[in-house]
Amino acid sequence: xxxxxxxxxxxxxxxxxxxxxxxxxxxxxxxxxxxxxxxxxxxxxxxxxxxxxxxxxxxxxxxxxxxxxxxxxxxxxxxxxxxxxxxxxxxxxxxxxxxxxxxxxxxxxxxxxxxxxxxxxxxxxxxxxxxxxxxxxxxxxxxxxxxxxxxxxxxxxxxxxxxxxxxxxxxxxxxxxxxxxxxxxxxxxxxxxxxxxxxxxxxxxxxxxxxxxxxxxxxxxxxxxxxxxxxxxxxxxxxxxxxxxxxxxxxxxxxxx
Amino acid sequence: xxxxxxxxxxxxxxxxxxxxxxxxxxxxxxxxxxxxxxxxxxxxxxxxxxxxxxxxxxxxxxxxxxxxxxxxxxxxxxxxxxxxxxxxxxxxxxxxxxxxxxxxxxxxxxxxxxxxxxxxxxxxxxxxxxxxxxxxxxxxxxxxxxxxxxxxxxxxxxxxxxxxxxxxxxxxxxxxxxxxxxxxxxxxxxxxxxxxxxxxxxxxxxxxxxxxxxxxxxxxxxxxxxxxxxxxxxxxxxxxxxxxxxxxxxxxxxxxxxxxxxxxxxxxxxxxxxxxxxxxxxxxxxxxxxxxxxxxxxxxxxxx
Numbered sequence: 001x002x003x004x005x006x007x008x009x010x011x012x013x014x015x016x017x018x019x020x021x022x023x024x025x026x027x028x029x030x031x032x033x034x035x036x037x038x039x040x041x042x043x044x045x046x047x048x049x050x051x052x053x054x055x056x057x058x059x060x061x062x063x064x065x066x067x068x069x070x071x072x073x074x075x076x077x078x079x080x081x082x083x084x085x086x087x088x089x090x091x092x093x094x095x096x097x098x099x100x101x102x103x104x105x106x107x108x109x110x111x112x113x114x115x116x117x118x119x120x121x122x123x124x125x126x127x128x129x130x131x132x133x134x135x136x137x138x139x140x141x142x143x144x145x146x147x148x149x150x151x152x153x154x155x156x157x158x159x160x161x162x163x164x165x166x167x168x169x170x171x172x173x174x175x176x177x178x179x180x181x182x183x184x185x186x187x188x189x190x191x192x193x194x195x196x197x198x199x200x201x202x203x204x205x206x207x208x209x210x211x212x213x214x215x216x217x218x219x220x221x222x223x224x225x226x227x228x229x230x231x232x233x234x235x236x237x238x239x240x241x242x243x244x245x246x247x248x249x250x251x252x253x254x255x256x257x
Numbered sequence: 258x259x260x261x262x263x264x265x266x267x268x269x270x271x272x273x274x275x276x277x278x279x280x281x282x283x284x285x286x287x288x289x290x291x292x293x294x295x296x297x298x299x300x301x302x303x304x305x306x307x308x309x310x311x312x313x314x315x316x317x318x319x320x321x322x323x324x325x326x327x328x329x330x331x332x333x334x335x336x337x338x339x340x341x342x343x344x345x346x347x348x349x350x351x352x353x354x355x356x357x358x359x360x361x362x363x364x365x366x367x368x369x370x371x372x373x374x375x376x377x378x379x380x381x382x383x384x385x386x387x388x389x390x391x392x393x394x395x396x397x398x399x400x401x402x403x404x405x406x407x408x409x410x411x412x413x414x415x416x417x418x419x420x421x422x423x424x425x426x427x428x429x430x431x432x433x434x435x436x437x438x439x440x441x442x443x444x445x446x447x448x449x450x451x452x453x454x455x456x457x458x459x460x461x462x463x464x465x466x467x468x469x470x471x472x473x474x475x476x477x478x479x480x481x482x483x484x485x486x487x488x489x490x491x492x493x494x495x496x497x498x499x500x501x502x503x504x505x506x507x508x509x510x511x512x513x514x515x516x517x518x519x520x521x522x523x524x525x526x527x528x529x530x531x532x533x534x535x536x537x538x539x540x541x542x543x544x545x546x547x548x549x550x551x552x553x554x555x556x557x558x559x560x561x
Contacts, residue, residue, distance in 0.1 A: 085444065
């Protein structure tokens with residue numbers, strides 16, 4: 001089986017600083033994969049390199065066998081990569097349902113004239129988008145907020161809207177950058193259930209950056225640990241949790257105490 | 258009272274010019290965080306395009322078609338050609354400067370403006386042209402208030418255009434992408450939206466609107482001049498800021514407010530004092546509302 005997302009020997013420099021060194025990754029369709037590491041390890045940089053925000057200095061990145069290195073973000077998104085952000089990238093002052101409708105952008109094929117004269121194609125597509133948007137809001141349990149401005153929602157609900165928005169682009173792989181940051185323990189448990197449901201219903205592969213071990217242990221089949229731009233350990237969660245190098249990276253060397 | 262109503266109609270007419278032009282400023286700023294200082298001169302170019310098309314169509318269709326049909330045809334064709342100018346400004350002028358410091362984009366706008374002005378001088382010479390009347394002016398007298406059908410037309414066409422734009426921004430996918438870009442930039446490409454579509458489209462709409470304002474302006478004040486866009490452009494810029502960053506509604510309202518203040522100041526004071534007093538009032542308003550009417554806190558990161 002060929003991997004859905006494959007990164008080979010990816011290295012990136014910011015000026016003279018080597019931010020990511022020889023990063024390799026292969027995620028199969030439907031797999032949930034975790035990326036952990038201390039602050040400043042370069043986790044978000046890895047996300048940005050794969051999603052086309054930066055172009056890697058060296059290495060190759062392919063999605064379903066197609067090169068996506070150096071490809072513009074909007075094209076990579078259309079090829080089936082969805083993403084959420086660590087600090088939320090929502091459109092304040094836009095309501096919840098418009099967020100999800102917006103995410104259907106590349107699925108709407110009507111032209112400018114169609115938009116102005118309200119052709120049947122346009123109406124049909126817009127209706128489908130509306131229905132699909134409400135369905136997604138239900139799955140992510142935010143349908144009660146549909147017509148509210150995003151800024152008025154509780155933080156956890158905002159995160160779920162962002163994830164619903166990413167799912168609306170019909171991704172084959174979903175990148176989640178710290179999906180539980182700032183969440184209460186209740187919201188955390190709910191998020192685990194939602195991710196499990198999304199994974200089951202949509203069969204989407206997930207690549208996530210996450211700090212909370214409970215979350216990672218519960219969801220991920222495999223984990224990579226990144227420290228100073230280098231992968232120091234890779235394997236199933238139980239193995240990673242007991243790996244002395246990983247413990248050292250997070251807590252420091254034992255003899256320092 | 259008649260005197261007041263008389264001035265009210267004049268204020269609405271002037272406000273319509275400012276409103277339609279300042280929307281172009283405001284949209285480009287809202288979507289791309291860029292002050293397009295060439296916008297006043299895009300208005301000038303649009304007026305000249307309108308002049309050319311109007312002259313051509315009058316020569317071709319005058320006895321055959323009624324005046325209002327020609328008027329609508331002139332508006333549509335001019336909008337189309339002017340929006341092409343807007344796209345060229347974005348693609349040639351601003352696109353290579355993405356990621357460049359903000360000041361570079363600002364002076365680019367100023368330079369494009371100068372290129373348009375002097376280019377016009379070279380192409381058409383220094384003589385002034387007169388915009389042909391597309392609609393035969395008819396005066397009405399209602400209870401001592403005099404107004405012409407041209408004034409009413411200017412106000413109505415402006416309002417219709419603004420309503421159409423509002424629908425476009427609220428309902429279509431491009432409009433939604435524009436709104437989204439003005440709030441948070443980085444998530445928009447992940448929705449499959451290309452900035453290289455949205456940016457030129459924004460410029461095209463701004464230029465198209467400015468050109469209609471030019472045609473309407475030409476119906477009220479028929480003298481064309483290569484430098485006609487400068488002062489109008491500055492005033493539209495003021496209106497865009499006064500309305501609040503990227504707020505179309507704000508820019509429109511501020512445009513009308515500007516028209517009202519100018520006309521009513523001239524009603525009370527000698528007309529040489531008009532701009533001095535009018536803009537002192539705007540300055541005072543901005544002191545108390547530095548973000549304008551509908552402005553909100555936002556990041557100042559340059560996007561284009």
